[in-house]
Amino acid sequence: MPGLYIVATPIGNLGDISARASTTLASAAVIAAEDTRVTAKLLSHLGLRVPMTPYHDHSDERARAALVARMEQEIVVLVSDAGTPLVSDPGYKLVRDARAAGRHVTTLPGPCAAIAAITLSGLPSDRFLFAGFLPNKAKARADTLTEFAGLRATLIFYESGPRLSASLAAMADVLGDRDAAVAREISKMFEECVTGSLTQLSARYADAPPKGEIVVIVGPPGEIMAEEADDDTLDAALRAAMNDKPVAQAAKAVARRFGRDRHDVYARALTLKDQG
Numbered sequence: 001m002p003g004l005y006i007v008a009t010p011i012g013n014l015g016d017i018s019a020r021a022s023t024t025l026a027s028a029a030v031i032a033a034e035d036t037r038v039t040a041k042l043l044s045h046l047g048l049r050v051p052m053t054p055y056h057d058h059s060d061e062r063a064r065a066a067l068v069a070r071m072e073q074e075i076v077v078l079v080s081d082a083g084t085p086l087v088s089d090p091g092y093k094l095v096r097d098a099r100a101a102g103r104h105v106t107t108l109p110g111p112c113a114a115i116a117a118i119t120l121s122g123l124p125s126d127r128f129l130f131a132g133f134l135p136n137k138a139k140a141r142a143d144t145l146t147e148f149a150g151l152r153a154t155l156i157f158y159e160s161g162p163r164l165s166a167s168l169a170a171m172a173d174v175l176g177d178r179d180a181a182v183a184r185e186i187s188k189m190f191e192e193c194v195t196g197s198l199t200q201l202s203a204r205y206a207d208a209p210p211k212g213e214i215v216v217i218v219g220p221p222g223e224i225m226a227e228e229a230d231d232d233t234l235d236a237a238l239r240a241a242m243n244d245k246p247v248a249q250a251a252k253a254v255a256r257r258f259g260r261d262r263h264d265v266y267a268r269a270l271t272l273k274d275q276g
């Protein structure tokens, strides 16, 4: 049936391509690929020769419109370099426009680093938030983490080796020193999953940034935090946060972390600041 076929591809081990994904790739009129050189390697592994065209969400509108037009009569396959398209990868606008044009849209589920990592981590998996890549700059990173701090959910981040230690330290600072896991090179020769608290993990990677592809999993805030945050604990957390943040930001982060009212915590922060 003509339409758009979203096809997940391996995140390491090429053996993870599904039989249905191979058949669908083989029957495509065109493969819209994030990087045609990367997809060419997969096609060659499968012994396939299929026309490809580069596709990004910032590809120009005409390129996207041309693909949507072709879907009326032909099979158009969307792939990214690895894993599930649209997950920190291009494709959202193509799917949006295909739907708007009334095209048949289907997905062939498969590998996804975020999901693979949470299964490895041993951290609660009943409720999680996929947070993608954190911003590079320290302030934007802290602001983003602050948004997640009050969530009773496991958090999943994509990371890179050089940023890993600093990101883990920023997470400990804003989220509290939670249980976490660093999953690396999943489904490849050097797959590993290291667990520990955020500060332990940050220290471990400070002098030796790891190579390869990385997912960080951070457990939800412990029950202790919400229940046992007495006033002394709250004051200590506020003082620590005010060391490197303006009062309002410190209060916001601490309120989220301990599940307290933001205005009350802000008032307390001002009192502590006056006390010096």
Ligand code: SAM
Binding pocket: 011, 012, 080, 082, 083, 084, 085, 086, 087, 088, 089, 111, 112, 113, 114, 157, 158, 159, 160, 183, 184, 185, 186, 187, 188, 213, 214, 215
């Ligand atoms: N769409 C992909 C998916 O479904 O997982 C993710 C694409 S995103 C641009 C690439 C990031 O995913 C990497 O920087 C890394 O954080 C993570 N990743 C991809 N493959 C991985 C692997 N084999 N092991 C660990 N993390 C991986």
